[in-house]
Amino acid sequence: MPGGDASDAVVLGIEAERAGWDGFFCYEPTWGVDAWVSLTAVAMRTEHIRLGTMLTPLPKRKPWEVASQAATLDRLSGGRVILSVGLGAPEPRFYMFEDDPGRTVRAGRLDEGLELLALMYRGEPFEYEGKHYHAHRPDMMVPPPSHQQPRVPTWVVGLWPAPVSMRRSARWDGWLPNYRTPEGDRGEPSTTLLAEGVAWLTEERARHGLTMDGYDVVVEGNTVAGSAAVEEVRTWAEAGATWWLEANWSLDEASLVESCRERLRAGPAGVGR
Numbered sequence: 001m002p003g004g005d006a007s008d009a010v011v012l013g014i015e016a017e018r019a020g021w022d023g024f025f026c027y028e029p030t031w032g033v034d035a036w037v038s039l040t041a042v043a044m045r046t047e048h049i050r051l052g053t054m055l056t057p058l059p060k061r062k063p064w065e066v067a068s069q070a071a072t073l074d075r076l077s078g079g080r081v082i083l084s085v086g087l088g089a090p091e092p093r094f095y096m097f098e099d100d101p102g103r104t105v106r107a108g109r110l111d112e113g114l115e116l117l118a119l120m121y122r123g124e125p126f127e128y129e130g131k132h133y134h135a136h137r138p139d140m141m142v143p144p145p146s147h148q149q150p151r152v153p154t155w156v157v158g159l160w161p162a163p164v165s166m167r168r169s170a171r172w173d174g175w176l177p178n179y180r181t182p183e184g185d186r187g188e189p190s191t192t193l194l195a196e197g198v199a200w201l202t203e204e205r206a207r208h209g210l211t212m213d214g215y216d217v218v219v220e221g222n223t224v225a226g227s228a229a230v231e232e233v234r235t236w237a238e239a240g241a242t243w244w245l246e247a248n249w250s251l252d253e254a255s256l257v258e259s260c261r262e263r264l265r266a267g268p269a270g271v272g273r
Contacts, residue, residue: 001026001260002249006038008257013042015264016049022268023050023082025245030060030094036069043077050080054245055157055176057088059109063133066113067120071146079147084176085110086157108132114154114172121146155218160197170204174216191239194219198240220245225266233269244269
């Protein structure tokens, strides 16, 4: 859902569950409609559809606030939350109220923020000392753990073929792919690049005793319902994708709800459905 208000999220979230979609994700702005309030409203009117942000710029957020929101919604929904995180785009609209500290600082905050989230989801006292964050061991009012354990599943943006960025994605629960050309420019998605990234992730996780079982690879795009959509999703699945995220970022606010409702009612183009 690339816009709209919380009430729109409820309408579309219900439509998504009725039509057999597996997940419902809300855009999280710097200043705007709160994604977590919207997702909470959807949780109260649905039973099984997965809920998440697309995506949370963790370096711009306080990790303890994100953990509180994600774990609270996870318990409320009976374990339906997926958290998607990345560095955050270095664009003026994302830095209206602060200066961009730079990619190196954002990367450090992302790594430490992910470590803190994993600790906080346990619902146990802990201590943490990092370059960007620290936590003193609390002696009271420790919140309950998230419903899903050992943590809320976390998808992390990884820039292929940048090894440092990809190692970060490999450590957690899913890869949100970005691509870089040999010249260092932003690359266009392709099934070939995705398959290369999946093969690399498979080897990297194996080095640490991890398999790809339960690990997600998320591809985002926009389709028109029908056989062509099914075939497109199939090609990405064959390259290693486990989720297809249907997202149309070209919609304006006036047509957003009705356009999304029409696409939702047509049903997902899932392989094997």
